[in-house]
Amino acid sequence: MELPPYFVFNKVLSDIEKSFSGELTPKDLNEAKKNETVNHILYGNKDGKYAWRKYELINPLLYVSLVNIITEKSNWKVLQDRFKEFKKDKNIECESVPVLPTSRSTQKAIQISQWVNNIEKKSIALSLEYNFLYQTDITDCYGSVYTHSLSWAIHTKAVSKNKRNYGDLFGNKVDHHIQAMSFGQTNGIPQGSILMDFIAEIVLGYADHELSEKLDSAMKGRKFHILRYRDDYRIFVNDVSDGDTILKCLGEVLLNLGFRLNTNKTYFDEDVVSGSIKKDKIEALKFEYVPRKLSRKELLRQLLIVQQIGKQFPNSGTLKNRLSKILDVVKPKDFYAQERIISSLLTDIAYNNPNSFPVIAGLISNCIAKLPNKRQKEMVSLIQSKICMLANIGLLEIWTQRMSLGLKFKLNLNEKLCKSVYGDTQQIFETGWIKDAKIKNIIDSNVCIDKKIIAKTKAKIENKEVQIFNPYN
Helix, strand or coil: CCCCCCECCHHHHHHHHHHCCCCCCHHHHHHHHCCCCCCEEEEEECCCCCCEEEEEECCHHHHHHHHHHHCCHHHHHHHHHHHHHHCCCCCEEECCCCCCCCCCCCHHHHHHHHHHHHHHHHHHHHHHCCCEEEEEEECCHHHHCECHHHHHHHHCHHHHHHCCCCCCCHHHHHHHHHHHCCCCCCECCCCCCHHHHHHHHHHHHHHHHHHHHHHHHHCCCCCEEEEEECCEEEEEECCHHHHHHHHHHHHHHHHHCCCCECHHHCEEECCHHHHHCCHHHHHHCCCCCCCCCCCHHHHHHHHHHHHHHHHHCCCCHHHHHHHHHHHHHCCHHHHCCCHHHHHHHHHHHHHHCHHHHHHHHHHHHHHCCCCCHHHHHHHHHHHHHHHCCCCCCHHHHHHHHHHHHCCCCCCCCCCHHHHHHCCCCCCCCCCCCCCCHHHHHHHHCCCCECHHHHHCCCCCCCHHHHCCCCCCC
16 A cells, blocks of 8 residues: 555554564464454545445554564474465466565565566566467456465465464464454455465465466466466466466365455457566557647646546556656646646546556646645645545545645544544554553554654655655666
8 A cells, every 4th residue: 555654654563573572372362263353444446436346454463473473483494384385386487476675665565566577577488488378367356366376385285284273373363364354254354464365375375386287287387477466377388278267276276275366357369479568558558758848738638648547548558657757847837727627537547546646646746846835725625625526535635634734734534544634533543452551552552643743744745755766767
């Protein structure tokens, strides 16, 4: 999730870590399971309509306890050995195990780079060896993870079935922590954190291992290659019947783990090179680059291009990348005398492509920067009214608030995180199940809001707040 810089979660985690060095007990976890929302939920939207995605800020105590279990020396060794086992088959490559960002990169930037370099570019390179490309993914992957399968993945299914008590296996502890985050449910893991990306990779790596064993007999030495990035699969073959065989085996493996292949996103290409590149990137080749210098007329034209891209490919990487390029080169004079129409156009793009709202908020703050304060406030209020017509707008409210924060006026917002920014005491995470008064107080005191950063917040959103990459690198 992209959040403004005054949301800082490392302090609450480090404060809990200092006061809590162990792990929660089964009794603690059972108490947590009684609460429907121990985590804080935010919703993202993929198309401005009905494609909702639930993101969760994990309850800090559950987060710290789970990390303590995973990183306990012997447990970490088990995981390392297991991942080596998952990677034994060189015909099946996973390219999505989370990696540490460099000092100059964000985690999201590293993830995108992994996709481009290890999936798209590697796919093109494989066109030398293969004639057909099959692509598919898992329907609602994170929401479908069967929590018991975590223990199967770590210790094997046979061992896990015979050792089901909480303390028998560390995989059981992971299972119960995930259930505690989800009202005791055994289906689904929270989405929105690198920790959960790693948890998902444990199960998906196990699926790779099971698929490898199944294909050993089904393919009988025939040539193929599979690239996986999280729940996205690319299957390279030289015979269509081989692709069908692999998809059949993959579907069977996934069904045994509680997953289903997404039939709406399963297809094959005879042109491996074209099929390796996302459709929005192919379409973007029709347009010239965003020029390094804009005029008032050219700015308007570029935003109309973005609007059309958004209609055809909602929330696509191409759309967000083009907006970032515009943000990088635009000057205050380019907005002059057309602030209203530019803000309206940007709001329309955001309305239909909600995931692009952070960079659009940056553009809008640039657009209205030279207006009188009264007009700035009027403009932000109008934008808020338009955005509020959408449902589940917590993330959008957060960025609308960021636009207003530097203008020193208060919007009427429903999102609890926004109210915390204004200094209103809010219970972001359910803590009634926590017995330790000190830890409960740490979580309840809203230490995820950095008031010093808020005090320094300016009206104009800085590019680094909303840009993942330097667009012209």
